[in-house]
Amino acid sequence: MNKKRPVNLDIGTIKLPITSYVSIMHRVSGVILFVVVGYFLSVLDNSLASPEGFASVKEMLSSPFCQLLVWVALAALTYHLVAGIRHLIMDCGVGESLEGGRLGAKLVLVIAAILIVIAAGWVFL
Amino acid sequence: MITTVTSFGRSGLYDWLLQRITAVVVAAYVLFMVSYLFSADDLQYEQWVALHSGLCMRIFSLLAVISMAIHAWIGIWAVLTDYVTERMMGAKATSIRISLQLLVIAAALVYVLWAIDILWGLSAAESVIR
Numbered sequence: 333m334n335k336k337r338p339v340n341l342d343i344g345t346i347k348l349p350i351t352s353y354v355s356i357m358h359r360v361s362g363v364i365l366f367v368v369v370g371y372f373l374s375v376l377d378n379s380l381a382s383p384e385g386f387a388s389v390k391e392m393l394s395s396p397f398c399q400l401l402v403w404v405a406l407a408a409l410t411y412h413l414v415a416g417i418r419h420l421i422m423d424c425g426v427g428e429s430l431e432g433g434r435l436g437a438k439l440v441l442v443i444a445a446i447l448i449v450i451a452a453g454w455v456f457l
Numbered sequence: 458m459i460t461t462v463t464s465f466g467r468s469g470l471y472d473w474l475l476q477r478i479t480a481v482v483v484a485a486y487v488l489f490m491v492s493y494l495f496s497a498d499d500l501q502y503e504q505w506v507a508l509h510s511g512l513c514m515r516i517f518s519l520l521a522v523i524s525m526a527i528h529a530w531i532g533i534w535a536v537l538t539d540y541v542t543e544r545m546m547g548a549k550a551t552s553i554r555i556s557l558q559l560l561v562i563a564a565a566l567v568y569v570l571w572a573i574d575i576l577w578g579l580s581a582a583e584s585v586i587r
Contacts, residue, residue, distance in 0.1 A: 359532075359535075359536050362529070362532050362536075363536065365529075366529045366532075366533065366561070369525060369529075369568055370564070370568065373522075373568060373571055373572060373575065376575055377571070377575045379502075379505060380506060380509055380575060383502045386502040386505060387502075409487065413484055416480050416484070417484075419477075420480070420481075423477065454495065
């Protein structure tokens with residue numbers, strides 16, 4: 333392959349549309365979740381290993397720092413899930429047009445935001 | 458740039474399909490766990506162990522973790538092959554990318570093995586509650 337082929341598409345100079353941000357956030361939330369899974373596995377391990385471990389997990393979940401951590405994890409999970417469902421809907425041929433794609437991206441942001449606020453109520457209250 | 462060698466299914470179409478199947482499995486598990494934890498008021502240890510001792514639940518949990526591992530392998534492969542490229546990072550990109558991919562694959566494998574240990578190493582905990 334000729335390595336000196338001209339590169340015409342420099343993504344750094346292009347103003348990104350809303351669909352790009354929704355897509356990039358889907359990737360970022362996915363990478364975050366891969367790390368978070370390790371934390372949730374250790375919590376599951378502790379909670380099942382012994383009654384003392386279960387009690388320590390319950391106690392830990394009442395500390396504000398851990399609640400914040402769990403909420404951030406749930407937010408990433410919620411966003412990733414909603415954006416993923418949009419992908420599956422688009423695979424069925426729905427919302428594939430330019431306008432449909434933009435509308436879908438906006439719906440993902442709105443629905444995810446609502447669910448993330450509900451998750452905050454569940455974790456912190 | 459040759460990238461398929463570190464992809465999960467060695468083919469884009471296979472990865473595409475697996476990404477969707479694994480996504481549905483993980484989504485079903487997440488929705489189940491969230492609704493269980495949401496509806497369980499003041500969850501007790503005995504109840505929690507009883508849930509995870511059932512064979513169906515162990516299989517469901519392990520399937521979810523295996524699906525997550527495959528899903529992450531495919532997803533992070535897509536991210537790394539898009540951004541850790543020679544055009545973006547120069548000649549070192551390939552070795553950095555392969556190293557990161559091996560790290561992700563190793564972590565995914567550890568998650569699966571760890572999950573097996575958590576779920577099937579429960580006999581000691583079960584004897585405590587009996």
